Amino acid sequence: MSQTTVIPAATAELPTPPDRAHFLSGTAPRWCPGCGCFGVLKSLTATYARLGVPRERLVTISGIGCTSRLPYYTGTYGFHTLHGRAPSVALGVKLVNPELSVWVISGDGDALAIGTNHTLHLLRRNPDIKMLLLNNQIYGLTKGQASPTSPLGLVTRSTPYGVADAPINPVNLALAAGASFVARVADTNGAMMEEVFAAAHAHRGVAFVEVLLNCVTFHDGAYAMITDKDTRDEYALAMCPGQPLLYGKQQRKVLVADNGRILALPLAEGEAVPDQALRHDPQAGDAGLAQQLALMGPPDLPCALGIFRQVQAPVYGLDPKPD
Amino acid sequence: MSQTTVIPAATAELPTPPDRAHFLSGTAPRWCPGCGCFGVLKSLTATYARLGVPRERLVTISGIGCTSRLPYYTGTYGFHTLHGRAPSVALGVKLVNPELSVWVISGDGDALAIGTNHTLHLLRRNPDIKMLLLNNQIYGLTKGQASPTSPLGLVTRSTPYGVADAPINPVNLALAAGASFVARVADTNGAMMEEVFAAAHAHRGVAFVEVLLNCVTFHDGAYAMITDKDTRDEYALAMCPGQPLLYGKQQRKVLVADNGRILALPLAEGEAVPDQALRHDPQAGDAGLAQQLALMGPPDLPCALGIFRQVQAPVYGLDPKPD
Amino acid sequence: MNPVHAAVDLPDPDLIQVQTLDEITVKFAGDSGDGIQLAGQKFALLASAAGETVRTMPDYPAEIRSPVGTLGGVSGFQVRTGSAGIHTPGDRIDLLVALNPAALRTNLPELKANGIVILDESAFTATNLAKAGYPGNPLEDGSLRDYRVFPVQIGKLTRGALKGLALSTKQTTRSRNFFALGLICWLFPRPRAAVDEWIEQRFAATPELAKANHRAFDAGWNYGETAEYFVSPLHVATNQRMREAGVYRLVTGNAALAKGLVQSARRAGLSLFLGGYPITPATEVMQELSRYRDPDVHMFQAEDEIAAIGSAIGAAFAGALGATSTSGPGLSLMGEFLNLAVIAELPLVVIDVQRAGPSTGIPTKSEQADLLQALHGRHGESPLPVLAAATPADCFATVVEASRIALRYMTPVVVLSDLSLASGAEVWREPALDELPEFTLHRSVAAADFKPYRRDPETLARPWAVPGDPGMEHVIGGLEKAGESGAVCYEAENHAAMVQLRHDKVAGIARDYPATAVHGGTDACLLLLGWGSTFGAIREATDRLRQRGRSVACLHLRHLNPLPHDLGEALRRHRAVLVIENNSGQLWQQLRAEYLLDLQRLNKVQGTAFRIAEIVEATESLLETLP
Amino acid sequence: MNPVHAAVDLPDPDLIQVQTLDEITVKFAGDSGDGIQLAGQKFALLASAAGETVRTMPDYPAEIRSPVGTLGGVSGFQVRTGSAGIHTPGDRIDLLVALNPAALRTNLPELKANGIVILDESAFTATNLAKAGYPGNPLEDGSLRDYRVFPVQIGKLTRGALKGLALSTKQTTRSRNFFALGLICWLFPRPRAAVDEWIEQRFAATPELAKANHRAFDAGWNYGETAEYFVSPLHVATNQRMREAGVYRLVTGNAALAKGLVQSARRAGLSLFLGGYPITPATEVMQELSRYRDPDVHMFQAEDEIAAIGSAIGAAFAGALGATSTSGPGLSLMGEFLNLAVIAELPLVVIDVQRAGPSTGIPTKSEQADLLQALHGRHGESPLPVLAAATPADCFATVVEASRIALRYMTPVVVLSDLSLASGAEVWREPALDELPEFTLHRSVAAADFKPYRRDPETLARPWAVPGDPGMEHVIGGLEKAGESGAVCYEAENHAAMVQLRHDKVAGIARDYPATAVHGGTDACLLLLGWGSTFGAIREATDRLRQRGRSVACLHLRHLNPLPHDLGEALRRHRAVLVIENNSGQLWQQLRAEYLLDLQRLNKVQGTAFRIAEIVEATESLLETLP
Ligand SMILES: Cc1ncc(C[n+]2csc(CCOP(=O)(O)OP(=O)(O)O)c2C)c(N)n1
Numbered sequence A, B: 001m002s003q004t005t006v007i008p009a010a011t012a013e014l015p016t017p018p019d020r021a022h023f024l025s026g027t028a029p030r031w032c033p034g035c036g037c038f039g040v041l042k043s044l045t046a047t048y049a050r051l052g053v054p055r056e057r058l059v060t061i062s063g064i065g066c067t068s069r070l071p072y073y074t075g076t077y078g079f080h081t082l083h084g085r086a087p088s089v090a091l092g093v094k095l096v097n098p099e100l101s102v103w104v105i106s107g108d109g110d111a112l113a114i115g116t117n118h119t120l121h122l123l124r125r126n127p128d129i130k131m132l133l134l135n136n137q138i139y140g141l142t143k144g145q146a147s148p149t150s151p152l153g154l155v156t157r158s159t160p161y162g163v164a165d166a167p168i169n170p171v172n173l174a175l176a177a178g179a180s181f182v183a184r185v186a187d188t189n190g191a192m193m194e195e196v197f198a199a200a201h202a203h204r205g206v207a208f209v210e211v212l213l214n215c216v217t218f219h220d221g222a223y224a225m226i227t228d229k230d231t232r233d234e235y236a237l238a239m240c241p242g243q244p245l246l247y248g249k250q251q252r253k254v255l256v257a258d259n260g261r262i263l264a265l266p267l268a269e270g271e272a273v274p275d276q277a278l279r280h281d282p283q284a285g286d287a288g289l290a291q292q293l294a295l296m297g298p299p300d301l302p303c304a305l306g307i308f309r310q311v312q313a314p315v316y317g318l319d320p321k322p323d
Numbered sequence C, D: 001m002n003p004v005h006a007a008v009d010l011p012d013p014d015l016i017q018v019q020t021l022d023e024i025t026v027k028f029a030g031d032s033g034d035g036i037q038l039a040g041q042k043f044a045l046l047a048s049a050a051g052e053t054v055r056t057m058p059d060y061p062a063e064i065r066s067p068v069g070t071l072g073g074v075s076g077f078q079v080r081t082g083s084a085g086i087h088t089p090g091d092r093i094d095l096l097v098a099l100n101p102a103a104l105r106t107n108l109p110e111l112k113a114n115g116i117v118i119l120d121e122s123a124f125t126a127t128n129l130a131k132a133g134y135p136g137n138p139l140e141d142g143s144l145r146d147y148r149v150f151p152v153q154i155g156k157l158t159r160g161a162l163k164g165l166a167l168s169t170k171q172t173t174r175s176r177n178f179f180a181l182g183l184i185c186w187l188f189p190r191p192r193a194a195v196d197e198w199i200e201q202r203f204a205a206t207p208e209l210a211k212a213n214h215r216a217f218d219a220g221w222n223y224g225e226t227a228e229y230f231v232s233p234l235h236v237a238t239n240q241r242m243r244e245a246g247v248y249r250l251v252t253g254n255a256a257l258a259k260g261l262v263q264s265a266r267r268a269g270l271s272l273f274l275g276g277y278p279i280t281p282a283t284e285v286m287q288e289l290s291r292y293r294d295p296d297v298h299m300f301q302a303e304d305e306i307a308a309i310g311s312a313i314g315a316a317f318a319g320a321l322g323a324t325s326t327s328g329p330g331l332s333l334m335g336e337f338l339n340l341a342v343i344a345e346l347p348l349v350v351i352d353v354q355r356a357g358p359s360t361g362i363p364t365k366s367e368q369a370d371l372l373q374a375l376h377g378r379h380g381e382s383p384l385p386v387l388a389a390a391t392p393a394d395c396f397a398t399v400v401e402a403s404r405i406a407l408r409y410m411t412p413v414v415v416l417s418d419l420s421l422a423s424g425a426e427v428w429r430e431p432a433l434d435e436l437p438e439f440t441l442h443r444s445v446a447a448a449d450f451k452p453y454r455r456d457p458e459t460l461a462r463p464w465a466v467p468g469d470p471g472m473e474h475v476i477g478g479l480e481k482a483g484e485s486g487a488v489c490y491e492a493e494n495h496a497a498m499v500q501l502r503h504d505k506v507a508g509i510a511r512d513y514p515a516t517a518v519h520g521g522t523d524a525c526l527l528l529l530g531w532g533s534t535f536g537a538i539r540e541a542t543d544r545l546r547q548r549g550r551s552v553a554c555l556h557l558r559h560l561n562p563l564p565h566d567l568g569e570a571l572r573r574h575r576a577v578l579v580i581e582n583n584s585g586q587l588w589q590q591l592r593a594e595y596l597l598d599l600q601r602l603n604k605v606q607g608t609a610f611r612i613a614e615i616v617e618a619t620e621s622l623l624e625t626l627p
């Protein structure tokens, strides 16, 4: 343990059981009414309350953007750093004091435009840090320019004739970077957020969670097909480890692989799940299939939600150096 | 066409047929004797000579590193820019003059440490630019520190106790970034280099070619298993579009997929290639399988060489903007 | 024409029948959803169409969307209009239009004593008063007694006027802005045809909204005519100079920067390439350029500021006019690439729209504190020219001058603007292309014996041979180069010579400057010296002080590096020099080092521009202490 | 002890029997594969073991591996040793050991007139002469007549001595370095036991190589004794001060920087965290730290310089001493993050080992041209302390002082070193931990009423509560902060106050400095002023000039920002001040702005350090012009 770290024998009093309010700072959030960030703040602080980690050992670190304002609203230690650079700062924090639970909050511009380099190397190194990417497919704080996740053709303030370059798929990229825990959740599903955030915390190593986030002001409805009540059965697939990949009304569609390609197979009434159905395995030997699942999305295939990958790997800064 | 671009009606005299020397500057290369860069220079200039593009329309742009010295030795226009930043400069060049043939030369530190951000976004945008990543798994110019592609455990000047973080797989990452042409070649195979470089040029859109490069001084033999005469049959697999993925002595091993995982199947004497053998398809609907192939390598599986992916996509700066 | 205009008190409209005012400062204020910016802009455009000189300044809430009715959500738009001599958006407000209590509370401190407030009485509900933090109702508790307050039931009257239209409550409420605009346009008579026309165009697809806006505007106008409040309209004096032929527009600093880049490239016969990355308050420059469909105007939104400037350098290498626009944090990231442009000697315009620093600082406040960074923010000996724009429209001229220098001297140039220029606006006639200065290019034509670092003897510029030019293939880069050949060279004497050469080349730029012109005479006792957006306040302060008989002159620098050859001499002519800056004294420090003169300084680092009155006051005190 | 030593001519060994020299400058040179660095280092260590003062300077080829025998492949190692008064690695060479023609040709210009050359005659083959570009054989054409040349068949003699050992030709050839070392160690008698011991250790696993090196060394030594060339050994005077107890080592500037960081953190009771990214000539700092197995010494190789400093800032936030080391191009990338450390007020040491710029420049040449960048390379008003190291060993003391300031004032500090310090070395006794100054920390203990920006009244430092400390949870960041609470604050007056406060805090650091001490007396007519690696040359030049009766003194600055309170006064005491820098006058410019003094300057921007003689000469000329 580092000499600098003051972990007092008796930590500050924790209300028993700690409630979410204990992990809020009391500063009123300044997001637009209806912004998806409110839901994330709620689920994150609810998760904090469940972890059993005293408030002073939690560190919430962000870059710059609407989403990066989040640390101000938590009651933990926090650092609102520079645009794109939160992963670097977080790594410094964690390496000198491995007892801290370090959470990076980032936006799609923050993590995948200016900060791509740091995001990728954080994931590659596998420190025990949790990173949430709040992906609203737009630059919110600067008032609506295209981001690297904006879909082709989107008209924004910086692309009056539509976005001309293909978007990044954050989950696929995180998997390519070798991240040991990768998940995707939607801002509308508080229960799944809490569950996945808690699993991320429990995971020993880096955890990357993409949150599909709605920006009501500059890109409203970006994920409507995936989150709206009417369409989500068709376009959202919640993955369960060990289970076949089922979705659709009454889970009557299943994914199969065909010479490396993924296809959706409708099941006839009463038909059992066929043998060749793909089974979800977050611990597969390599991330190849997870990468294929990450690429799926409306209108042809459903968007996969949940944990794509969760494997054990040497943890940077914790496990002994190879010798 | 841009007003600035002076494409003379009659271009400078080309020797017919142009030979490689015409594409050399005459400056004597300063790499260590035996460095893999010599082979790349040879194949690249030989390719230049085959393209039918006059010398003045070729632009060779690099970052900083041993490998990035290459432009000084070509007879084309060249720009030895900053560490990690060649893709940005190249994009500016290409966007204002689409008639130029623009080649980026980069090292593993250059493209995948300090320059990861630019590399990824170049690949994502799909401009008609060709990028060679000369991957020697080490920082050569600064005399032997670990790079993001250095294997786990490697002892270098900056990792006296061995590299502690898992390496990046450049081909997998390029595929995750959505690159429309992705290939891998070895510095020892001049013929394959020329073939792949020419295919990269012919491809309309971005092309990313990883060159497995031997640094004799600081990381000699990094690819010995893949390139040595004795072992290469077992550890190198040359992919052919439409064909099953065969390798081994007399091509008697074949790759098959099993619930998303890739396995090697030895063929008995005289046994035909089974139906479930994976066939190489660089134009597959998604890059998932290509990503799995990219991850293969000794000692369990062979390292795949050749073109992983080649698909048509809107070309940034050439194809009309969406409207 | 009236050369000097002191700020005049607004006449009491109850007493005076018809009056021509030299100038007036009006502020529209309300919630950020109230359409305040639009009303303000339209008013400014109408004033300018009437031939007045106009300066405007918006006032956005810091958050994207604060709760409706709160202090955090107040949006404002200030318009100062009048005859010549208008150089700032106005120190204080003559007439405030407040659409809710929060707007009143936020802006009251800026209102002149005895100033006019027109407010929407229907919005002064208990809820809204509470949201604005008013303990009681200021309309009733006498706290507004120092002002002339005209409560109008704008909300109610608008609702009435719009009755029968198929509109949501939100749409009806939103139309209050045009009621207010109509009322103000009656008060300062404006040719309303332009408004009608604009409404038709804008709402062609939504006729119901068009009707709503027409009706609201009419209702406001008619209210002015009918109500007993105002005896008659007021006239504002017109700047006759503005009647020259040409298209006039209300232009913000950022729009003028974008325009300036496009026109410079066109004048030079080049493509323009701007690599950018969004950042407040510079984003509009790239956004403006993204609208061009001209294939010779490239706007590339990069993944970060490093790639933005890198792509611009690539474009310059390939023969375009390269440019990038950013603010302080972005400039801090560009140092390494700027240095490459210095040693590679490529023409590049780097625009820094300054905001309050250091670090993320206050992104929505203005400051002039990036000067030292622009001058010195690169490792090694790395000289480059630095220019600053003085007014929103001057952003155009400054960028043209920067482009001229970049191309003539083959060098990167930094242009400093700031947030107050970026979002402020003034009326401006765009010059025709052939009114711009001529551009010298160093494009090489002869291939024989080509040397990429052989210099033009006069400017010391190197030739600009670009990919595509046959017979001149060469490689450039960041390593030190041999004198003529440009080959990589590590020799001691060559390095010293190249360092000197790069210095001399930049120093030589000052030869092109016009003679330094002091406003108010070279015999004044005190010289007020400024650069950038302080121009208007310094100029008007000087004029006011001279009217009062003070021996004061002023001088404004566009070229901050190299400094004008005759500047030292100019400074020494005055008994004292006061350097006025929105920073802690950055130019002041440079001038001390350059001229060894014990200059005075006046600094304000509060995120806001100087008021004219602040400068007047500080100058008066200084004059008293002078021997 | 001899306080002042003029450079002495080497006695002709043919004539003199026994002689004690004040000092001697020896250079070993050969191909980069010849083991030159090793031979030179061993010689330096032996000299230092003998109690002499030692300064060394290596000379690497620019390319990683140039073809054998070419000029590009020459490697050199210069050792200057003697009694006190040795402050540089030597202007010129007294004795050159050249293992091939290229080494002779490259280094001959540096040899003193009448200097000694010992060369390997067996290497002067036609092929090698051609590779070195010699038209004929210099041993035969009389071109060496101004030197005393001793051709020795080193190659042949080594081969002979090693006969019978199981060695490759390459290994045999490589052993020539120990032959040369043996010969030189006989000439300047050294306790050779240390060499024997070292060989045993180093080659424990390869006894055949151990034997080879022993034999080669012996052969060289014996050759000296036997051959008729040298009548007797020469003795170099000893610096008795060095005999104090303690461990002495030959330390490079980079090693001293790394050591300084480790010891500072230990002294303060903190972890050390250095985030780095390889770059010449700073890489060794991070490499040194990577060797520590101490869990409280963290070296993190980041993906770039931005991440390097970012991680160090994170570490500082978490309670460690944060540090990063880089060179100019890296510093240019760190501006934005340095600014965050300024506003977040975190303790951070940023080391810039300068090289020749601008841009990539000349990575293997030295320069002092990053000073202005260190002072001003950030947007907004962003003051921070800047220190510079004067000698390789002083790098340790400077980093300790920087760490002390960083922790006491809660601020980032920039430390400037340069390539000549980084690779040069001197003999140095490492101080024990308790010999270091005491460190003040602002670690908060009391949680009650904790405010993250409530300041220590004396230093104005804010408290350092770190994650893990209960009851003091707070959020910091780059936005402007409210006075005490540190909450985000956009208020005008608060911003002005915070800008002033950050300025005052840094300005206050000067209170801690010792009084400015001029070497040579405050009554001298001319003061030579320098900073950084020019120390040795300025100091020795001053001593030489004073010996000649010139009225000269010198003053060397460690603290470049804030400047010492008494500096202005100190400067004004002298008739003239000459500011000497390896740049175009960066400190000179700062001092002009600060003190309004018309200072003289002497600049050299050639990638190499000043020679003592250059300063002596320039000073003499200046003295002549002084009234
Ligand atoms: C160096 C730098 N460049 C640019 C900016 C301006 N900026 C602030 S936030 C942002 C992008 C925000 O997008 P995202 O990360 O997606 O966050 P969101 O606001 O959408 O949550 C930008 C460009 C900055 N603060 N710093």
Ligand SMILES: Cc1ncc(C[n+]2csc(CCOP(=O)(O)OP(=O)(O)O)c2C)c(N)n1
Residues within 6 Å of the ligand: B064, B065, B066, B067, B068, B083, B106, B107, B108, B109, B110, B111, B134, B136, B138, B139, B140, B141, B142, B147, D277, D278, D279, D280, D305, D329, D330, D333
């Ligand atoms: C901003 C910056 N940081 C660091 C360096 C130092 N540097 C030069 S090349 C290099 C890495 C070289 O590695 P790689 O890109 O793999 O090229 P190689 O030499 O192996 O071909 C580094 C760190 C630099 N030139 N600029």
Ligand code: SF4
Residues within 6 Å of the ligand: A030, A031, A032, A034, A035, A036, A037, A066, A067, A136, A140, A141, A214, A215, A216, A217, A218, C064, C065
């Ligand atoms: S702009 Fe979008 S992301 Fe930002 S606060 Fe508003 S809704 Fe949320």
Ligand code: SF4
Residues within 6 Å of the ligand: B030, B031, B032, B034, B035, B036, B037, B066, B067, B136, B140, B141, B214, B215, B216, B217, B218, D064, D065
């Ligand atoms: S160090 Fe390695 S990469 Fe560099 S030139 Fe030598 S062999 Fe090639």
Ligand SMILES: [Mg+2]
Residues within 6 Å of the ligand: A065, A107, A108, A109, A134, A135, A136, A137, A138, A139, A140, A147
């Ligand atoms: Mg976003």
Ligand SMILES: [Mg+2]
Residues within 6 Å of the ligand: B065, B107, B108, B109, B134, B135, B136, B137, B138, B139, B140, B147
């Ligand atoms: Mg490499």
